Amino acid sequence: MKAPTTSQSSSSNNDTGDHSNDLDSDPIFHLRSRTAAAGTLQRPQIQYESLDYDVCENKLFHAEQRKRLRDRFSLRIHVIRWIIFILIGIITALNACFVNIVIDLLSEQKYKFLKASVEQNVPVNGGDGDLALPYLWWLLLSVVPVAVGATMVTYIEPITAGSGIPQVKCYLNGVKVPRIVRIKTMAVKTIGVITTVVGGLAGGKEGPMIHAGAVVAAGISQGKSTTFVKDFRIFKAFRDDHEKRDFVLGGGAAGVAAAFGAPIGGMLFSLEEAASFWNQNLIWRTLIASIISSFTLNIVLSAYKGLENFTFTGLFNLGKFKEPLTFAYFELPIFMLFGVAGGLLGATWNALNTLINKVRRRFVPWKLGKVAEAVVISIIGVTLATIMIYFIDDCRPLDKERISYPVQLFCEDNEYNAVAALWFQTPEATVRALFHDEEGAHNIRTVGYFTLVYYFLACATFGLNVSLGVFIPTALVGAAWGRLVAMQFLDWFPDAHFLNPGKYALIGAAAHLGGVLRMTISLSVILMETTGAETSFFFPLIIALISAKWVGDYFNEGIYDMVIEESHAPILPWEPVPQYKGLTALEILSKPVVCIKLRDSAHYIYEVLLRCDHNGFPVVDDVKDNRRCEGRVCGIILRSQLIVILLKSLYVENKRFWLPETSIQTFREVYPRYPSIKSVRPLDRKENYTVDLSMFMNPSPVRVNNHDSVPKIFNIFRALGLRHMLVISNENRIAGIITRRDFIYK
Numbered sequence: 001m002k003a004p005t006t007s008q009s010s011s012s013n014n015d016t017g018d019h020s021n022d023l024d025s026d027p028i029f030h031l032r033s034r035t036a037a038a039g040t041l042q043r044p045q046i047q048y049e050s051l052d053y054d055v056c057e058n059k060l061f062h063a064e065q066r067k068r069l070r071d072r073f074s075l076r077i078h079v080i081r082w083i084i085f086i087l088i089g090i091i092t093a094l095n096a097c098f099v100n101i102v103i104d105l106l107s108e109q110k111y112k113f114l115k116a117s118v119e120q121n122v123p124v125n126g127g128d129g130d131l132a133l134p135y136l137w138w139l140l141l142s143v144v145p146v147a148v149g150a151t152m153v154t155y156i157e158p159i160t161a162g163s164g165i166p167q168v169k170c171y172l173n174g175v176k177v178p179r180i181v182r183i184k185t186m187a188v189k190t191i192g193v194i195t196t197v198v199g200g201l202a203g204g205k206e207g208p209m210i211h212a213g214a215v216v217a218a219g220i221s222q223g224k225s226t227t228f229v230k231d232f233r234i235f236k237a238f239r240d241d242h243e244k245r246d247f248v249l250g251g252g253a254a255g256v257a258a259a260f261g262a263p264i265g266g267m268l269f270s271l272e273e274a275a276s277f278w279n280q281n282l283i284w285r286t287l288i289a290s291i292i293s294s295f296t297l298n299i300v301l302s303a304y305k306g307l308e309n310f311t312f313t314g315l316f317n318l319g320k321f322k323e324p325l326t327f328a329y330f331e332l333p334i335f336m337l338f339g340v341a342g343g344l345l346g347a348t349w350n351a352l353n354t355l356i357n358k359v360r361r362r363f364v365p366w367k368l369g370k371v372a373e374a375v376v377i378s379i380i381g382v383t384l385a386t387i388m389i390y391f392i393d394d395c396r397p398l399d400k401e402r403i404s405y406p407v408q409l410f411c412e413d414n415e416y417n418a419v420a421a422l423w424f425q426t427p428e429a430t431v432r433a434l435f436h437d438e439e440g441a442h443n444i445r446t447v448g449y450f451t452l453v454y455y456f457l458a459c460a461t462f463g464l465n466v467s468l469g470v471f472i473p474t475a476l477v478g479a480a481w482g483r484l485v486a487m488q489f490l491d492w493f494p495d496a497h498f499l500n501p502g503k504y505a506l507i508g509a510a511a512h513l514g515g516v517l518r519m520t521i522s523l524s525v526i527l528m529e530t531t532g533a534e535t536s537f538f539f540p541l542i543i544a545l546i547s548a549k550w551v552g553d554y555f556n557e558g559i560y561d562m563v564i565e566e567s568h569a570p571i572l573p574w575e576p577v578p579q580y581k582g583l584t585a586l587e588i589l590s591k592p593v594v595c596i597k598l599r600d601s602a603h604y605i606y607e608v609l610l611r612c613d614h615n616g617f618p619v620v621d622d623v624k625d626n627r628r629c630e631g632r633v634c635g636i637i638l639r640s641q642l643i644v645i646l647l648k649s650l651y652v653e654n655k656r657f658w659l660p661e662t663s664i665q666t667f668r669e670v671y672p673r674y675p676s677i678k679s680v681r682p683l684d685r686k687e688n689y690t691v692d693l694s695m696f697m698n699p700s701p702v703r704v705n706n707h708d709s710v711p712k713i714f715n716i717f718r719a720l721g722l723r724h725m726l727v728i729s730n731e732n733r734i735a736g737i738i739t740r741r742d743f744i745y746k
């Protein structure tokens with residue numbers, strides 16, 4: 001907040017009762033300058049604002065509602081909403097198809113080339129070989145895509161770094177994350193994830209696809225692109241944060257459905273992990289978006305693969321189990337132990353990753369350094385893989401159907417190198433291999449070292465300035481140690497036939513995912529949908545997931561929540577925290593409150609907006625001695641609305657010019673990028689214009705009494721997705737204001 005200016009000559013009062021000199025005599029400005037300055041010392045640097053999920057039901061809104069009823073437009077709006085959800089499903093799936101196909105094509109070329117290079121340079125039939133040239137090629141083919149992706153993310157759109165799920169989660173919680181749902185963001189994310197996966201980093205495409213789904217949803221539902229400055233003049237009724245939030249939720253679900261081919265999992269993922277607010281209608285629409293998304297994916301990929309019956313089995317993208325997965329009841333405690341191990345390993349992984357990222361932020365702040373870091377991790381990955389391939393002797397009989405790029409390397413004819421097979425494919429294909437390879441497909445040492453290397457590699461990778469998801473590497477590590485444990489016990493007890501390595505790889509993946517991500521319902525459904533496991537196997541999966549979650553939760557939060565915490569985004573938890581107990585609104589509210597009078601001078605409003613950066617102002621009347629901060633509450637008005645009022649000169653004095661054509665659309669037209677107050681022509685003190693807010697303000701803001709308990713008002717605040725909550729006295733006079741920051745930092 002800027003320092004107040006000194007008083008100048010007062011202008012004559014009109015019906016607002018006061019004018020420019022109010023501001024200078026207003027004690028609030030002096031006081032708030034001081035509190036704001038003091039506050040910044042205690043709080044982390046905050047660059048986030050909130051979204052307005054509370055619908056502003058002002059007179060213009062009601063006029064529109066009545067008109068819709070008259071014109072029978074409500075049904076049309078309803079139908080259009082469904083159409084938009086269907087479009088979101090289709091376009092998200094098309095984007096996913098593009099990513100899938102490009103990754104498949106490029107990876108195929110890369111690993112075919114590497115296989116050929118190995119075969120040319122290393123004599124077959126067990127002879128000594130020189131891996132130097134293939135290693136250099138592997139480095140080049142990994143480092144170049146990774147460097148391209150990291151450069152794009154770092155220099156073009158840094159918000160695209162990481163999986164995108166934490167950011168979408170913040171958005172749905174009501175935090176405005178800058179540039180999160182822009183087309184440019186989606187373009188960089190899409191190319192970024194392709195380069196990351198093709199470059200062979202320990203990351204997956206799932207998180208970015210969910211983010212892409214959210215961007216598609218936000219873009220389509222608004223019928224305009226702010227990036228391309230193009231307004232298609234459609235879907236105008238949906239241009240507000242509340243509507244957009246619901247579409248973004250559908251987009252996220254469609255993204256999961258497209259990424260995994262898991263429609264129900266998509267909807268559940270959105271509800272469990274991302275959605276802060278939902279209702280029955282929204283669940284339906286989200287489910288439709290997910291189903292349409294996975295259906296479209298199926299059709300397009302089937303057509304691409306030349307299938308006639310349009311049932312592309314690749315949609316079970318973690319591979320369908322050939323034999324039904326069975327279990328005996330004595331295995332249940334084993335599944336629980338797997339869960340406990342997953343919880344411990346996951347919690348350690350989360351803590352380690354957070355630590356690495358803190359060090360990273362501190363010591364590598366420059367852009368070039370961030371790109372270099374991604375390149376270094378890529379080099380380390382390739383080098384470790386090459387060392388494993390070189391030193392571990394693991395030759396297995398060749399089964400061309402199963403192994404994508406069999407490399408004979410140091411093996412006899414009709415054999416392939418099992419270590420190379422694990423590394424010479426995308427991480428997703430490796431998860432598939434660990435789930436479905438038959439019992440003797442690897443030796444224990446191979447899987448043991450692979451688990452160890454991948455665990456730390458994934459930990460160092462998540463947090464690099466590249467677009468990648470954490471789901472597949474986590475599933476991969478879990479599948480590896482799950483399989484390893486089964487193999488080891490099978491080695492000790494060869495008669496324990498229930499120890500099917502594939503089955504335990506799946507349980508290990510579930511346990512590790514539960515330990516890192518801390519989701520249970522959606523993960524178990526996603527795993528079942530992506531592997532075609534029987535419904536009866538839901539029970540073992542959920543046991544492993546829940547045990548992992550409980551154990552992990554004892555130590556720290558899920559990785560997405562830890563990322564959010566590190567970013568200092570003011571996200572509201574699900575439940576009121578225990579510290580709120582016994583507190584009343586009086587103890588967390590902010591006062592004195594900067595208020596605006598129901599009829600106030602345009603000059604005063606202009607100065608308020610210029611001098612303080614709050615986004616909401618209580619509207620008051622019955623003001624005594626110019627002390628607005630003690631007035632009687634009539635409603636609330638947002639900064640964005642005030643700016644539009646000033647920008648369009650919606651003053652009482654020239655009412656006859658603007659009143660007929662002013663509607664709620666006048667405000668929606670500038671949504672979502674409202675101009676700043678600096679773009680409003682400075683008002684001359686002689687321009688004694690008056691603004692009457694009765695038409696524009698929200699006359700029914702949520703008000704609580706200053707003696708209401710904090711847990712209670714927190715629940716109201718969160719459930720309604722509020723941005724501001726007014727605290728009033730028994731006489732309906734303003735006593736204070738509460739925003740999400742007051743819940744978090746007080």
Ligand code: ATP
Pocket residue numbers: 048049050051589590591592593594595613614615616617618723724737738739740741742
């Ligand atoms: P947001 O940033 O969440 O979009 P906002 O900018 O209106 O909303 P905050 O930045 O969260 O509000 O507010 C910072 C602090 O200022 C909080 O303690 C809040 O209670 C207080 N505050 C918000 N609006 C006013 C106001 N009109 N008058 C006085 N204090 C306010």
